[in-house]
Amino acid sequence: MSSAVDEGPRPGGRPSGAPTIYDIARLADVDPSTVSRALNRPGRVNAKTVERIMAAAEQLRFRVNPIARALPTGRTRTLAVLVADITNPVVFGIIRGAAQEAAAHDYTLLIAESEESGEREATAARRLLHSADGLILATTRLDDAAIRALAREKPLVTINRDVGGAVVGVLPDLAAGVGAAVEHLVALGHRVIGYLPGPATSWISERRREAIEEAVRARDAEVVVFGHTAPTREGGAAAVDALVRSPATAVIGYNDLMMLGVLAAGAERGLDVPGDLSLIGFDDIFGSDFTTPPLTTVRMPLLEAGRRAVRTLLTSENTGELLPTELVLRASTGPRT
Amino acid sequence: MSSAVDEGPRPGGRPSGAPTIYDIARLADVDPSTVSRALNRPGRVNAKTVERIMAAAEQLRFRVNPIARALPTGRTRTLAVLVADITNPVVFGIIRGAAQEAAAHDYTLLIAESEESGEREATAARRLLHSADGLILATTRLDDAAIRALAREKPLVTINRDVGGAVVGVLPDLAAGVGAAVEHLVALGHRVIGYLPGPATSWISERRREAIEEAVRARDAEVVVFGHTAPTREGGAAAVDALVRSPATAVIGYNDLMMLGVLAAGAERGLDVPGDLSLIGFDDIFGSDFTTPPLTTVRMPLLEAGRRAVRTLLTSENTGELLPTELVLRASTGPRT
């Protein structure tokens, strides 16, 4: 066969030369329906017959055609992850966890990136509705109403976002990690703590802000909230000026990625971290431990989030339990000077 | 709808409540086959009829069911990427590129991880054969024969591996990047250059070694080849002892990931890079630029590799052209002291 997917007509309408249950049936001298039964519910078929059928299947190197199976059943054994930006290291963790858990349940994972607007994402989601048994919305740009509408059509879970209603979200327990982070800063003598938020539309960015505000309120310090910032290294780099000019002696950023940008751009202009400014991120992405200084961060169990999302979809056993977060102490935080 | 994928029987055998071409046909008062035609080859249908059909489709918010379409056509508009280890940052780049290009052609990407043995990978691949129109083997552990067998059944392309025969591989032009790397080291005064190879089974690791040996041969220096090493940070960390004891004053590693490990473990034991030892990696993965010192590396166009793989699958226009590699100069290399 050539390497091109769309090359040449398939002969006789037979799309692939792969063996079917009909081939097995002929070989084992039974009806195709019996083959189907033997394959799916061996208990409902005579043991000897099952044996014969299995032998034939083996001999023909038969694999059920999941597409053909999906048509009558409506089940594809496929789960889809929809992400706005596959570039984001946060989604790596999620995808990885989801892929592993899916594989464990013998499901396949579909990845769709919406890159652009929520509009594009909605289109992608609607397409996926047919091909997947469930949807995982990871860094979605859809609005609550759109998500709820989708959830009415297919099992769906969101990650790091709660849209309320009947929609299940895999959410972090921010209090623990954020509490520890703020406590840590206060113990180091910081009294003015900055928060560098992500995009205005990010649900989780606002939750992180709230958690910080609450933790600070309980601890005789104050919060300065900066302007909304792109959750990228570039975004962080662009924010350095504002951070430096503010009275904050420590800044918690919406995510590690932008703090990596702060670190890099800061270093270029002689900013001493943590001497001049202490920095904390969120997520604990790959790479946040080998910057200079390595980044102190509130770890989100990304892998577990992906796993949990799949498990929720597959078993519906959603305990509603929040994923634990924890402070990972590294060297980007130090005493106020 | 509940959140569980496998919950409750679907009523009446009708798997989904989604509108079908039959619904459109009724609404537009034509035969379903005409609807299908209008949707696929509007030219072959009366313009007015097409209009009516489109309006009806719009009104019903119709989306073709890709599963149902795939059955008679044998085409799923889905491409599968098979990777051994989704943890590897190298595959991020590849997946990202593949996902983008696939989306651009209105194809969906399936991710499968084989984690374990080549055996497991073979099973995964055979399953995928039914669901995908083409296969991309990214960090495969399959042997040449198995790959060629798969390629006989479905369009297939390998990345960073050449199995010969009719199988297309997306391969790098190592000479340029490796030549520059060796040239750079020699110019810095290094005369004994080490190569820290990846796993013994890695095809591309051997090519990298050959490229280095060839480049060194041309430049009055010599190569020391270390033992095969796991292509992970742990692998690199474990190799530090050997590197330090060897006469090599500069080491090129199979990939960035392991060099990150060398860097971290080396720093712990007071190894000065590049003072004591110059280090070069391969790939230029995310994160290799924010270590201390940032890693000099031979960049592989990972994103482009993913893109190219998809394009090759979709258009069969494989020019056989090798992807350019280049030396990215950072601070992990310095003069021999």
Add this chain to the structure above:
DNA sequence: TTGTAAGCGTTATCAC
């Protein structure tokens, strides 16, 4: 326990 037959939502081959 097994066979018969209808149906899943499309596409494709015929006629008309």
Add this chain to the structure above:
DNA sequence: GTGATAACGCTTACAA
């Protein structure tokens, strides 16, 4: 230009 009709490969009542 459009309508019947038969696939595609599998599942699933319902009968036997």
